[in-house]
Amino acid sequence: MDNKLLSLLVYFRLKNKERWMLIGLTLVLSVIVVAFLAANFGQKGRLPVSTELQSQQHVDRAEQLYGSGGRCRERTNFVFVKVHKCGSHTTTCILQRFGYERGLTFMLPAQDGPNIGYPRFPKTGDYLPSSNGVFNVIADHIRYKKDIVTSLMPHDTAYFAILRHPLSHLKSVFNWKHLDKILRIKAENPVGRFLDTPWYYRASIQGMVRYTANLMAYDMGLNIAYFKQNRPLPSKLNFPGQHYGKSPRISHIQNGTKAEKYLYLHPKTADILHQYITSIDQDFILVMILEYYDESLVMLKRLMCWGIRDILYDLDVRNNEPYRYKHKDFTEVQKDNHRLWSLADYAFYEHFNSTLWEKISSQGPDFFEELSYFKFINKDVNWYCSMKLEITWTIPSSNWNEAFVLNRTFCEWLALKRWHWDDILKEEHIKKWHRKSFFS
Ligand SMILES: *[C@@H]1O[C@H](CO)[C@@H](O)[C@H](O)[C@H]1NC(C)=O
Ligand SMILES: *[C@@H]1O[C@H](CO)[C@@H](O)[C@H](O)[C@H]1NC(C)=O
Ligand SMILES: *[C@@H]1O[C@H](CO)[C@@H](O)[C@H](O)[C@H]1NC(C)=O
Numbered sequence: 327m328d329n330k331l332l333s334l335l336v337y338f339r340l341k342n343k344e345r346w347m348l349i350g351l352t353l354v355l356s357v358i359v360v361a362f363l364a365a366n367f368g369q370k371g372r373l374p375v376s377t378e379l380q381s382q383q384h385v386d387r388a389e390q391l392y393g394s395g396g397r398c399r400e401r402t403n404f405v406f407v408k409v410h411k412c413g414s415h416t417t418t419c420i421l422q423r424f425g426y427e428r429g430l431t432f433m434l435p436a437q438d439g440p441n442i443g444y445p446r447f448p449k450t451g452d453y454l455p456s457s458n459g460v461f462n463v464i465a466d467h468i469r470y471k472k473d474i475v476t477s478l479m480p481h482d483t484a485y486f487a488i489l490r491h492p493l494s495h496l497k498s499v500f501n502w503k504h505l506d507k508i509l510r511i512k513a514e515n516p517v518g519r520f521l522d523t524p525w526y527y528r529a530s531i532q533g534m535v536r537y538t539a540n541l542m543a544y545d546m547g548l549n550i551a552y553f554k555q556n557r558p559l560p561s562k563l564n565f566p567g568q569h570y571g572k573s574p575r576i577s578h579i580q581n582g583t584k585a586e587k588y589l590y591l592h593p594k595t596a597d598i599l600h601q602y603i604t605s606i607d608q609d610f611i612l613v614m615i616l617e618y619y620d621e622s623l624v625m626l627k628r629l630m631c632w633g634i635r636d637i638l639y640d641l642d643v644r645n646n647e648p649y650r651y652k653h654k655d656f657t658e659v660q661k662d663n664h665r666l667w668s669l670a671d672y673a674f675y676e677h678f679n680s681t682l683w684e685k686i687s688s689q690g691p692d693f694f695e696e697l698s699y700f701k702f703i704n705k706d707v708n709w710y711c712s713m714k715l716e717i718t719w720t721i722p723s724s725n726w727n728e729a730f731v732l733n734r735t736f737c738e739w740l741a742l743k744r745w746h747w748d749d750i751l752k753e754e755h756i757k758k759w760h761r762k763s764f765f766s
Contacts, residue, residue: 398631402430403480405464407487408440409545411498413616414488415644415744420623421465422747423739424636430462431758432751433478440467440744445536447471447547448478457758466748470547472609484630485609489542489678490616492671493656493664496521499537501649508534515651521660524667543670548602552595553670599670603677612685613678620704624697625685634700634727640740641708696726711737 406421408414425432433453435442443452444467461479468475470487490498497517500506506516509527513519520527524538540550606613611629614622623637656664665672686693703721710719716734723729742750 400632401482401484401630402428403462403483404630405468405470405475405479405483405485407470407485407546408465408467409488409490409542410467411495411502412488412490412542413619413643416619416639417488417614417623418465418744419644419742419747420637420639421463422744422751423742424632425463425465426739426747426751426754429754431456431458431460432755433461433464433466434748434752434755435466440748442466442468444469445544447474449474454752454755457755457762466744467545469545472547472605484611486612486614486626487546487610488614488616488622489671489675492542492668492675493661495542495671496538496664496668497649497652497654499541500651501647503534503537505534505538506651515654515656517651518654518656518660521656521663521667524663539668540670541668543674546606546674548599548670548674550670552598595669599673603673607677607681613674613682615675615679615682617679618682620697620701621686622682624693624700625682625689628689628693633730634703634724635721635730635732637700638704638707638740640711641704642741644743692725699724699726707732707740711740 402425404421406414406417408418422432424430433442433448433456436451436453441452442448442464446469448468448471464475464479470485475485476483500517500520505511505520506513509516509520511519520538527538536544536550540548540553543553544550612622612626614626616622623639626632627634627637707719707721710732714734714737718731718733720729720731721727
């Protein structure tokens with residue numbers, strides 16, 4: 327009976343608002359009755375699953391759950407390099423919930439805020455010490471450096487990160503750091519104007535230049551000294567902006583000039599970049615790509631041997647600000663300039679976008695079945711959570727998951743932000759220390 331009701335709710339959700347509200351009210355009342363009945367007779371809500379998905383059930387469960395055919399063990403030691411402005415907040419929240427449920431020990435920032443030593447590499451004092459000397463998880467901002475991070479983490483730690491297309495990344499960085507105001511760019515598309523002549527702004531933004539060029543590669547630990555925008559400017563340009571905040575006079579630089587004239591690249595740049603990317607490729611199990619977020623999450627779930635429930639997330643995306651130049655396009659010259667200006671980021675992005683798709687294609691076609699199943703479940707869980715119902719919701723087993731039960735507590739967890747989790751996890755961390763001093 328409650329089954330039918332929930333199907334009805336799913337159906338009516340798709341109809342127009344007024345009707346939905348009227349019927350919704352009636353249904354919510356009925357749901358309360360159902361909740362009462364369910365609580366009393368031990369019935370559980372079941373999510374309707376399409377017959378197409380159900381027909382897959384004959385496939386060997388272990389095969390599906392563990393991908394390669396063998397059993398795999400859930401991995402609980404991991405480092406997520408939370409690259410700035412890549413939708414990494416949402417991922418961190420997923421990881422925080424996962425770790426919290428399992429009582430894992432996080433490396434947490436000693437200071438308020440999300441940084442463990444960032445923009446420097448992490449060192450003692452940047453994080454709260456672990457009560458047993460071992461950390462399971464890093465999910466706050468670090469600048470990755472292999473020898474430092476591996477010395478802090480167990481040997482079986484899984485490393486992963488996230489990247490985003492460099493152009494939409496730059497827009498997001500501009501909005502984040504208010505670079506249009508700082509650089510005094512008055513234009514419909516300040517990012518485009520910046521990319522007309524990016525080298526022109528560098529002296530006026532010594533501290534800021536790192537936000538516009540190769541920031542993702544920087545977070546990933548690349549030594550960007552080889553990619554500095556530091557070629558001396560031709561003197562005839564009479565470069566004015568030597569001081570921070572001084573308005574650059576951009577009039578005497580020709581429009582449509584390619585950035586390569588103004589960039590200094592070390593002759594070894596290509597080798598260094600190639601070697602570094604290769605080493606990340608070897609050391610990381612996955613580099614997620616924001617443009618293919620659900621694909622990346624399902625891939626992560628498979629590699630980590632996690633469940634569908636573990637990667638559910640709040641579709642109300644974090645930091646999704648509607649700034650005015652968000653959807654502006656760029657000229658070919660602007661795009662070319664950006665490729666040169668942020669050369670390492672493009673190399674990273676293109677390499678790891680293609681390795682993501684290589685990994686996906688090596689999974690076989692059922693990857694996409696799991697992907698659509700996950701999208702479907704995630705949407706419905708978000709909807710269930712938005713209703714703030716008191717009844718639990720049982721997601722039935724499928725080829726990719728055992729059945730699991732959701733309730734309002736889970737929904738509250740889903741909505742938490744990174745800083746909420748940091749507070750909760752710090753409290754847990756302190757409890758562990760108390761327990762330790764009590765027993766020792
Ligand atoms: C480049 O051209 C655009 C449009 O023609 C103009 O608005 C802008 O001021 C020019 N930029 C520079 C740096 O001269
Ligand atoms: C990522 O790689 C895939 C597969 O090679 C390609 O089809 C897609 O266009 C790439 N995406 C971006 C945003 O570059
Ligand atoms: C609700 O779900 C959470 C997370 O799965 C679980 O820890 C908790 O015990 C559940 N609460 C009730 C009342 O069932």
